[in-house]
Amino acid sequence: MAKVELVNVSKSYGDVEVLHDINLALEEGEFVVFVGPSGCGKSTLLRMIAGLEDITGGELLIGGEPMNDVLPAKRGISMVFQSYALYPHMTVFENMAFGLEQAKLSKPEIRERVNKAATMLQIEPLLDRKPKQLSGGQRQRVAIGRAITRDPRVFLFDEPLSNLDAALRVDTRLEIASLHERLTGTTMIYVTHDQVEAMTLADRIVVLNGGVIEQVGTPMDLYENPASQFVAGFIGSPKMNLLTGPVAENEGAATYGIRPEHIRFSRDEGLWIGRVVLTERLGSDTFVHVKTEGVGMVNVRIEGRADIEQGETVHLTPDARSVHLFYADGTPLSRKFMQ
Amino acid sequence: MGKSRSLLSRTRTRSAWLVLLPMLVTLFVVAAWPLGRTIWFSFTDASLDLMADAQFVGIRNYLEYVKFGDEDGQYYGLLADARWWRSVWNTIYFAVVSVSFETLFGLVIALVLNQQFRGRGLVRAAVLIPWAIPTIVSAKMWAWMMHDQFGILNDMFQRLGLISEPVAWTASPDTAMIAVMIVDIWKTTPFMALLILAGLQMVPQDIYEAAKLDGVPAFRTFRRVTLPLILPAILVAVVFRTLDALRVFDIIYVLTPNTDATRTMSVYARENLFDYDQFAYGSAASTLLFLVIAVITITFIMATRMDLEGKRS
Numbered sequence: 278m279a280k281v282e283l284v285n286v287s288k289s290y291g292d293v294e295v296l297h298d299i300n301l302a303l304e305e306g307e308f309v310v311f312v313g314p315s316g317c318g319k320s321t322l323l324r325m326i327a328g329l330e331d332i333t334g335g336e337l338l339i340g341g342e343p344m345n346d347v348l349p350a351k352r353g354i355s356m357v358f359q360s361y362a363l364y365p366h367m368t369v370f371e372n373m374a375f376g377l378e379q380a381k382l383s384k385p386e387i388r389e390r391v392n393k394a395a396t397m398l399q400i401e402p403l404l405d406r407k408p409k410q411l412s413g414g415q416r417q418r419v420a421i422g423r424a425i426t427r428d429p430r431v432f433l434f435d436e437p438l439s440n441l442d443a444a445l446r447v448d449t450r451l452e453i454a455s456l457h458e459r460l461t462g463t464t465m466i467y468v469t470h471d472q473v474e475a476m477t478l479a480d481r482i483v484v485l486n487g488g489v490i491e492q493v494g495t496p497m498d499l500y501e502n503p504a505s506q507f508v509a510g511f512i513g514s515p516k517m518n519l520l521t522g523p524v525a526e527n528e529g530a531a532t533y534g535i536r537p538e539h540i541r542f543s544r545d546e547g548l549w550i551g552r553v554v555l556t557e558r559l560g561s562d563t564f565v566h567v568k569t570e571g572v573g574m575v576n577v578r579i580e581g582r583a584d585i586e587q588g589e590t591v592h593l594t595p596d597a598r599s600v601h602l603f604y605a606d607g608t609p610l611s612r613k614f615m616q
Numbered sequence: 617m618g619k620s621r622s623l624l625s626r627t628r629t630r631s632a633w634l635v636l637l638p639m640l641v642t643l644f645v646v647a648a649w650p651l652g653r654t655i656w657f658s659f660t661d662a663s664l665d666l667m668a669d670a671q672f673v674g675i676r677n678y679l680e681y682v683k684f685g686d687e688d689g690q691y692y693g694l695l696a697d698a699r700w701w702r703s704v705w706n707t708i709y710f711a712v713v714s715v716s717f718e719t720l721f722g723l724v725i726a727l728v729l730n731q732q733f734r735g736r737g738l739v740r741a742a743v744l745i746p747w748a749i750p751t752i753v754s755a756k757m758w759a760w761m762m763h764d765q766f767g768i769l770n771d772m773f774q775r776l777g778l779i780s781e782p783v784a785w786t787a788s789p790d791t792a793m794i795a796v797m798i799v800d801i802w803k804t805t806p807f808m809a810l811l812i813l814a815g816l817q818m819v820p821q822d823i824y825e826a827a828k829l830d831g832v833p834a835f836r837t838f839r840r841v842t843l844p845l846i847l848p849a850i851l852v853a854v855v856f857r858t859l860d861a862l863r864v865f866d867i868i869y870v871l872t873p874n875t876d877a878t879r880t881m882s883v884y885a886r887e888n889l890f891d892y893d894q895f896a897y898g899s900a901a902s903t904l905l906f907l908v909i910a911v912i913t914i915t916f917i918m919a920t921r922m923d924l925e926g927k928r929s
């Protein structure tokens with residue numbers, strides 16, 4: 278139940294600065310996702326908010342109060358780790374109660390809080406088990422349960438789903454989303470490098486790259502108006518086609534971006550002509566990789582299943598309103614509307 | 617299906633035995649055979665030069681009642697020998713005290729070495745030096761340092777004003793055992809530290825961060841998180857060291873020969889076997905030493921395992 282503000286925050290390890298001048302204000306109750314490629318500094322930023330890393334420059338405020346020198350346990354935060362970080366020798370109940378004992382809560386109150394969290398996550402039958410007697414998904418639920426019992430103002434997640442298999446990842450993702458619904462007012466910060474997780478969970482996404490913020494915005498904002506070529510390439514699945522050469526030069530840009538779903542496909546006529554190199558059938562969609570004359574490799578989405586064979590000649594027409602143009606330095610030209 | 621599986625498991629069993637065979641043979645030759653011989657000699661009248669003619673004499677070496685007259689008589693044998701019981705006590709006292717201190721110091725050193733600091737690799741190697749020096753050499757070295765007239769210890773303590781007269785550390789019955797234990801602790805603490813350090817490095821780092829978020833202070837984290845997780849490693853180290861300490865011989869032989877205050881079971885057995893030409897009697901002492909070690913070890917292992925299971929369930 279608190280705003281989280283980062284003012285000119287930076288982080289150095291020795292002489293190496295890994296985060297530069299981060300400015301960010303997260304609203305109370307907001308679900309914010311940090312995404313970015315590996316090594317961009319997502320975890321470091323999250324751990325600075327948690328208090329597990331020193332803040333070497335700038336200021337962190339939670340609920341309006343400066344937090345730079347406040348101990349992690351006193352910040353009103355909870356964190357869920359990628360590796361779960363459960364105490365191996367304690368039962369699930371003890372794992373969830375350990376921090377509460379430390380906070381000097383009474384026994385009945387501890388039991389009540391643990392039971393409430395356990396009910397919420399449906400892990401009551403597991404309370405007497407040790408972590409090694411649990412599956413990965415159950416462990417992650419326990420880790421989330423432990424975080425809930427602390428009744429935090431801010432919830433921090435560092436890639437909580439990356440050790441789970443695909444099906445479980447979707448389930449747990451939905452669970453986290455519904456958790457956010459139920460814990461009204463709790464700010465959640467979620468780190469991932471999976472842009473699907475980011476798009477589905479976030480109220481707002483923070484895209485990090487190389488230690489700087491590339492863009493902050495709602496998922497649809499980032500999808501429709503990427504502020505840089507990096508964001509355009511990073512958000513959206515599959516990736517936006519980023520074409521260089523004459524197509525871009527004709528528009529006065531260095532890069533011409535068009536998403537696979539914004540290209541019209543035809544066997545008879547179109548703006549570009551090319552040969553099918555590969556088709557990927559996912560059932561709901563078919564992705565066709567086309568080697569286009571004078572344009573390059575283009576990935577096109579076709580709804581449903583399409584009977585297109587390798588080597589076929591096809592015609593493609595980009596939707597002019599969905600073209601993104603970028604200068605060589607990655608900054609966007611103001612969107613061009615073609616008539 | 618079932619048949620092929622049983623064939624497979626039979627092949628497996630056979631190859632398992634084949635792999636075990638060299639070890640079983642070696643164990644028999646270097647352990648079981650000498651042990652069996654020693655036990656056999658302890659029931660005979662063997663002496664060093666007459667080993668081949670040894671005659672079975674029952675349990676005479678252990679205990680025998682000799683009648684002097686109608687009403688008069690006395691017990692003889694190992695179990696009636698006060699010197700033997702003194703050496704049993706010395707051994708146990710030595711083992712308990714030195715292993716306790718070695719565990720404590722080893723734990724502290726392991727905790728320090730487990731921290732990140734500059735030059736940690738160097739310190740880790742340096743800590744091992746006492747362990748790397750052969751026992752005879754380190755015992756001689758300490759014997760010189762503890763020498764009553766020329767030793768550096770007396771010199772330092774006198775300069776500091778801690779003692780007024782030179783102390784004969786190794787010769788005086790009051791300090792002999794302490795001297796032996798100090799040398800043993802100095803020598804084997806690194807071994808303990810290393811075994812415990814290995815246990816510490818198995819503890820996942822992320823749970824320390826979880827403890828930080830839970831607001832658990834350092835000492836409580838140690839007691840509630842670290843210690844339970846490294847306890848199995850500590851117990852293994854303690855078993856190893858206790859076994860070793862119960863057999864202690866070389867340090868005492870070099871540092872304080874022929875002193876009642878430090879005579880252990882091994883020293884007692886060797887004296888009888890070779891110095892006093894009572895080979896059978898010495899064999900009996902060796903056999904009892906083996907029994908004592910076996911009983912203590914088995915008890916210890918069973919007790920700690922039960923304890924561990926009690927905590928697990």
Ligand SMILES: Nc1ncnc2c1ncn2[C@@H]1O[C@H](COP(=O)(O)OP(=O)(O)OP(=O)(O)O)[C@@H](O)[C@H]1O
Pocket residue numbers: 290295313314315316317318319320321322470
């Ligand atoms: N203890 C450290 N000492 C020096 N550099 C570090 C340290 N921890 C992290 N870094 C550097 O900081 C940068 C950011 O690391 P961070 O772990 O935050 O990346 P990330 O975005 O979480 O990546 P991933 O998706 O792989 O988890 C990396 O370049 C990393 O090499």
Ligand SMILES: [Mg+2]
Pocket residue numbers: 319320321
């Ligand atoms: Mg990370």
